[in-house]
Amino acid sequence: MKMKRKYITALSTVIGTSLLLAACGGGSTPTNSGSTTTPGAASPAAATKKADGPKLNFRLAETHPADYPTTLGDKKFAELVNQASDGRIKIDVFPASQLGEEKAVIEQVQLGAIEFTRVSTGALGGFNKQYEVFSLPYIFDNDNHQWKFLESEQGTKLLDSLESSRMKGLAYYSSGARHFYSKKPIKSIADLKGLKIRVIQNKVNIDLMNALGANATPMPYGDVFNALQTGIIDAAENNYPSYFSSNHFQQAKNLILDQHQRVPEVLLISKVAWDKLSADDKALIKKAAIESVKTQKAEWDKFEKDSEAKVKAAGVTITDVSDLGPWQDAVKPVIEKYRNDYKETLEAIEKARK
Structure with a gap:
């Protein structure tokens, strides 16, 4: 009888502890031994892990x-x-x-x-x-x-x-690639001379505009449309999607595909x-x-592709640059000026070319 009472008491303790752990979410994760999982379904442990935390x-x-x-x-x-x-x-x-x-x-x-x-x-x-x-x-x-x-x-x-x-x-x-667009026709580098061109504000962009004979005008992207409209700037530069989605093509109907940057x-x-x-x-x-x-x-x-088709349909004058050589030559001094500053990265970029 004593042994039987001890057994019942021990069993009650185990059951009680198990119920308490279940209620509190405690206890160890069951092993996968002898169990099967539906293919593609998250395991209980994985599902709990995703939901864990605040x-x-x-x-x-x-x-x-x-x-x-x-x-x-x-x-x-x-x-x-x-x-x-x-x-x-x-x-x-x-x-x-x-x-x-x-x-x-x-x-x-x-x-x-x-x-x-x-x-x-x-x-x-x-x-x-x-x-x-x-x-x-x-x-x-x-x-x-x-x-x-x-x-x-x-x-x-x-x-x-x-x-x-x-x-x-x-x-x-x-x-993508960035190109210049202007209120005035742009057919060559010479046409950039003296133009006030909006750029993202950093030293490299300012040096780039100087090398091309233009005047860099840093300003927030959201201000460009009004700046083109009011004549604060003559031109800007960006990729096809930005040129179209910002409606800059309505104010600057001359685009030259010079591909000067990929940012x-x-x-x-x-x-x-x-x-x-x-x-x-x-x-x-x-x-x-x-x-x-x-x-x-x-x-x-x-x-x-959609932006390119739409700006063409809107009557934008698009000039393709068949020979980028003169453009690349004009801006080489800019690259050389910063070569030591970005030596490791430029070497990695050159390596990626191979």
């Missing part, structure tokens, strides 16, 4: 319109993060400069007031000197050459270097926000950023 709500600032390729990339990124976290992490995308222009947004991101943004590497040059390298002219032959570099060890190293500027680089986005975009997070994340959430966000690149690149290719 609910987080973040903002992502974007200067371009809602249908622009970078914005669509942002939205895909936010969607992937939401899915991977089972809705625990929500990122709201604010397009069309709702949260401010690039420079102001970057400053807010550094402070942690805005968690995410997508910005041009041209704008980042004012906050991290190493990013000015992307403003150097004709350092990339084409998009394939550029992406070969961006996906290289040195490209990754540049993303990581943003941590010293209180930001964390997550991924690069496509931005990629960067999707990034505030270092303040990044440092508060768990290791699992960091991995989840980084993975989603990289996966969103495929969508952004595909949307870019489509939008670029």
Whole structure:
């Protein structure tokens, strides 16, 4: 009888403890020994891991319109993060400069007031000197050459270097080639002489305009349309999608396809926000950023072709440059001026050409 009572008491204790652990969500994860899992279904442990942690709500600032390729990339990124976290992490995308222009947004991101943004590497040059390298002219032959570099060890190293500027680089986005457009006809380098041309504010861009005989006029992207309309500037430079989506083609109907720069975009997070994340959430966000690149690149290719067709239909005078040699020769002094500053990166870009 005594043995029987002891057995019943012990059994009751085990059952009680098990129920308590179940109620509290405690206990160890069962092993997979002897169990089966439906193909494609998340294991109970994986599902719990995705839902673990606090609910987080973040903002992502974007200067371009809602249908622009970078914005669509942002939205895909936010969607992937939401899915991977089972809705625990929500990122709201604010397009069309709702949260401010690039420079102001970057400053807010550094402070942690805005968690995410997508910005041009041209704008980042004012906050991290190493990013000015992307403003150097004709350092990339084409998009394939550029992406070969961006996906290289040195490209990754540049993303990581943003941590010293209180930001964390997550991924690069496509931005195509940049061209000049003007209220006056542009057929050659000589036609740029004396023109007031809007540029992204950094030292390399100013030196580039000087080398071409133009007058650099730095200003926020959102101010360019009115500046063209009122004559504050004579010209600007950008890629086909920006030229079209910003309606700059309505004010500057002369476009020359000189391809002087290929300035990629960067999707990034505030270092303040990044440092508060768990290791699992960091991995989840980084993975989603990289996966969103495929969508952004595909949307870019489509939008670029569509933009080209629409500006042609609008009556824009387009001049193709069959020989880039004279343009490249004119700006060589700019590259040489900065070669020592960006020696490692320029060598990696040259290596990616092979």
